[in-house]
Amino acid sequence: MTDAISSILSQIRAYEARAQGGLAGSAGMAGTGRAGDTPPSNAISGTAAPSSSFQQTLNNAIDGVSKAQNEAGALQQAFELGDPRADLARVMVAMQQSQVAFKAAVEVRNRLVQAYQDVMNMPI
Structure with missing residues (x-):
């Protein structure tokens, strides 16, 4: 069960790093890669996490x-509407990208719910 939670957290951190990109993403990974238990213990104690909180990561993904x-x-x-700049290929690629992103978000949600359960x- 701990492995499932660790797996989900690592996937969320990887998604956050890809979403932030560049130096901000590598700094976020360096902050979370040192101690795997640092973000949860900070969230429980109420102090600010060094990189970003779980809620902020989730909000960024949903955004x-x-x-x-x-x-x-x-x-x-x-x-x-017949805009010449919007060709069919670009429309189809954008639709597929949004569909994949939505499916990924649903899968993350499902895994979080399963881990919570x-x-x-x-x-005890």
């Missing part, structure tokens, strides 16, 4: 999915 869906919708509408079902 990224929303942005991808909005851009795909705007491209689709532009294509329907595993923790709640642990005997």
Whole structure:
């Protein structure tokens, strides 16, 4: 059960690093890579995490999915209105990117719910 939680946290950190990109992402990975238990203990104690909090990471991921869906919708509408800059290939790629991002967010949510249920079902 601990392995599942660690796996989910590492996937979220990897997604955060890709979302931040550049130097900000490598600094975030360096901060979380030193001690695997640092972010949860900081969250429990109420102190600020060195890189960013779990809530901020989750909000950034959801914002990224929303942005991808909005851009795909705007491209689709532009294509329907006959805008020459919105060709079919770009519209289809944007739609697929937003679909993959949404599926990834749903999968992360499902894994978090499963990890929460595993923790709640642990005997005391």
